[in-house]
Amino acid sequence: MMDTAQNQNKMGVMHEGKLLLTMGVPLMLSMLITALYNIVDTFFVSRIAGVGDAAANALSLAFPIQMLMTALNVGTGVGVGASLSRALGSNDREKASRIAGNAMFLYILYYIFMLLFGLFAARPFIAFFTDDPVVSELGATYLSLVTCLSFGNMGEKCFEKLLQSTGKTSYSMVGQMTGSIVNVILDPIFIFGYLGVPAMGVAGAAIATVIGQCCAIGITATLHFRRNTEITAKAAYLWPNREILFHIMKVGAPAILMQALVSFMTLGMNYILSSVSAAAVTAYGIYYKLQNFVFMPAFGLNNACVPIISYNLGAGNFSRIKNTIRYAVVVITGIMILGTILFEAAAAPIVGAFQLSAEVSKLCARALRMICIGFVFAGVNVLLQGVCQAFGNGIISLLISSLRMILIVLPLAWVLASMQGAENFIWVVFPVAESVSFAAAIFLTLRLYRKSTVTIQP
Numbered sequence: 158m159m160d161t162a163q164n165q166n167k168m169g170v171m172h173e174g175k176l177l178l179t180m181g182v183p184l185m186l187s188m189l190i191t192a193l194y195n196i197v198d199t200f201f202v203s204r205i206a207g208v209g210d211a212a213a214n215a216l217s218l219a220f221p222i223q224m225l226m227t228a229l230n231v232g233t234g235v236g237v238g239a240s241l242s243r244a245l246g247s248n249d250r251e252k253a254s255r256i257a258g259n260a261m262f263l264y265i266l267y268y269i270f271m272l273l274f275g276l277f278a279a280r281p282f283i284a285f286f287t288d289d290p291v292v293s294e295l296g297a298t299y300l301s302l303v304t305c306l307s308f309g310n311m312g313e314k315c316f317e318k319l320l321q322s323t324g325k326t327s328y329s330m331v332g333q334m335t336g337s338i339v340n341v342i343l344d345p346i347f348i349f350g351y352l353g354v355p356a357m358g359v360a361g362a363a364i365a366t367v368i369g370q371c372c373a374i375g376i377t378a379t380l381h382f383r384r385n386t387e388i389t390a391k392a393a394y395l396w397p398n399r400e401i402l403f404h405i406m407k408v409g410a411p412a413i414l415m416q417a418l419v420s421f422m423t424l425g426m427n428y429i430l431s432s433v434s435a436a437a438v439t440a441y442g443i444y445y446k447l448q449n450f451v452f453m454p455a456f457g458l459n460n461a462c463v464p465i466i467s468y469n470l471g472a473g474n475f476s477r478i479k480n481t482i483r484y485a486v487v488v489i490t491g492i493m494i495l496g497t498i499l500f501e502a503a504a505a506p507i508v509g510a511f512q513l514s515a516e517v518s519k520l521c522a523r524a525l526r527m528i529c530i531g532f533v534f535a536g537v538n539v540l541l542q543g544v545c546q547a548f549g550n551g552i553i554s555l556l557i558s559s560l561r562m563i564l565i566v567l568p569l570a571w572v573l574a575s576m577q578g579a580e581n582f583i584w585v586v587f588p589v590a591e592s593v594s595f596a597a598a599i600f601l602t603l604r605l606y607r608k609s610t611v612t613i614q615p
Contacts, residue, residue: 168324168468169246173480177461177488183326185457190330190337192449197337198299198362199446201344203511205358208291210439210514212359215296217442218286218427221420222274222300226307228416229267231456233260234318235463235546236409240401241322242464245387246471252401253387257319258394259401264315268308275304286427289435295359302363309336309370316377322464323387328380336373340365411551415542415558422562429567429574430583437580440520443511447525451496455489455536459543466547470609479606485540493536500529524584531588534595535561541598548609557598565590 167176202212237260244253283296303310313336317329343365350356357364382390423445430437462485469477500507504525508518538561542554569586573579 168242168465169472169474169477173465173477174484176465177458177481177484180321180324180326180465181458181461181485181488183330184321184461185454186330186334188453188457188460189450190333192446192453193337193341196446196449197341197344198366199443200511201348202359202362203513205348208295208358209512210517211289211291212295213443213511213513213517214287214289214435214439215283215292215299215359216362217439218283218292218296219300219303220442220445221423221427222279222282223303224420224423225417226267226271226304226310228413228420229270230264230311230314232411232413232416233263233267233405233409234314234321234460235412235543235551236405236407237318238322238460238464239408239467239547239549240404241319241388242467243471245323246468250387250389254389254391255394255398256401256405257388258391258396259398259405260319261315262395262397263402263405264311268311271304271307271311275301275307279304286431287435299359299363302360303366306363306367307370309367309372309374312374313370313377316374316381319381319388320377320385321460323385324464325380325384326461328384329377332373332377332380335376336369336371338369339372340369343368408546408549408551411555412546415551415555418558418562422566425563425567426570429570430580433574433580433583436514436516436520437583439513439517440524440580443508443513443517443521444524444528447507447521448496448500448528451493451500451529451532452535452539454492455539458485458489458492459539461485462540462543463547466544470548475609482540482544486537489536489540490533493532497529497532500525500532520580523581527582527584528587531591534588534591538591538594538598541602544602545605548605550605553601553605557594557601560594560597561590565593 167179171179199213199216202216203209205212237256241253241256241260244250244256279300280293280297283300284293287293287296313332317332320326320329344362346352346354347357347361347365348359349361354361381388423442426441427438430441462481465481466478469475469481504522505518508521508525511518513521538557542557545551545553545557566586569589570583573583573586
């Protein structure tokens with residue numbers, strides 16, 4: 158007979174397909190909203206008179222550090238989600254509450270780190286990648302603001318993950334949606350100077366983003382403390398517990414590294430592409446933000462799978478785990494097929510929404526069409542990384558991610574960059590990497606699943 162906690166928690170009783178959609182759709186929408194944060198600033202700053210290309214280039218150079226913040230947030234959230242969901246699946250509310258408190262402690266540390274980076278390292282970081290004084294100044298201004306004032310970003314992600322881990326994904330979406338809407342509304346006001354507000358250019362884009370994030374943390378924190386009744390909030394739970402932090406980071410640290418690979422890949426590609434042309438760097442930055450509108454729903458479904466699988470792993474219910482993975486593969490493949498069709502058919506009009514030079518627009522459209530060939534492989538790779546994390550094996554997830562983003566992409570891009578006309582075909586490195594990683598991900602995940610069914614008894 159199912160225990161009381163399992164009867165009360167939908168992750169243990171609801172039909173797997175319905176559960177995946179119930180939890181996944183809000184997460185996919187919230188991740189799409191996150192993609193807006195990454196693209197809306199670029200959309201508006203590209204329209205700043207006289208410096209549109211330079212401003213877009215500056216934000217492309219700042220993007221790896223924003224992805225590093227995402228890595229800390231999302232990677233730690235994976236570890237928190239896996240630990241918290243397993244504790245709830247085992248009906249240990251005391252441990253779940255301590256896990257939540259230690260999660261808050263970690264996110265406070267992350268903010269302190271980003272504050273110090275913004276104060277002392279943002280300007281040298283941007284200057285390393287460009288000799289253009291305009292791009293350097295714009296990039297340093299934007300990056301300093303979004304890192305020094307990142308408390309809203311860090312805090313919102315913390316409470317969002319605590320809500321997701323207890324199955325309350327719709328609540329986390331409310332916070333994200335509010336923050337994104339505020340950002341979209343304030344961006345043109347602060348950038349171009351409307352309603353009596355002085356025009357602040359790139360600095361205005363950063364300030365609008367920060368205000369949106371602060372609105373999001375206000376809402377998610379309120380919903381967590383008022384509605385997350387499965388977790389008890391006590392100041393004492395903030396005190397770091399070595400055992401709890403170890404279990405969070407056992408899964409979270411590889412997940413952080415895995416997410417940080419996006420930053421490392423972007424840094425590497427920016428460096429490699431800078432030897433090709435400045436236009437290629439800008440095109441790559443805009444492409445990567447556009448592709449997030451396809452990839453973010455995949456990551457949302459990934460995030461929905463992790464607590465479901467972790468909960469049922471704690472309950473020893475492998476049939477639910479297997480069915481969840483099957484449904485997720487079908488859904489994520491459908492999303493990536495639609496994304497491929499969209500980018501192949503409408504690359505030029507999509508890129509045309511930005512006011513960029515003809516050279517950058519042409520390169521970006523070419524990149525979209527070439528890279529999207531590997532989207533279906535990429536979607537399954539993302540999903541299987543989450544499955545491995547839920548089983549507590551972050552190392553396999555890290556290996557899959559390393560293959561996708563570093564071990565194949567950067568060496569191959571380095572070789573192709575030295576060839577004549579490289580900016581026209583260098584983008585093929587991405588579908589090549591995804592297809593090779595797909596084969597490895599299938600093999601490693603099946604091996605992990607079979608091992609788990611033997612060593613963990615229901």
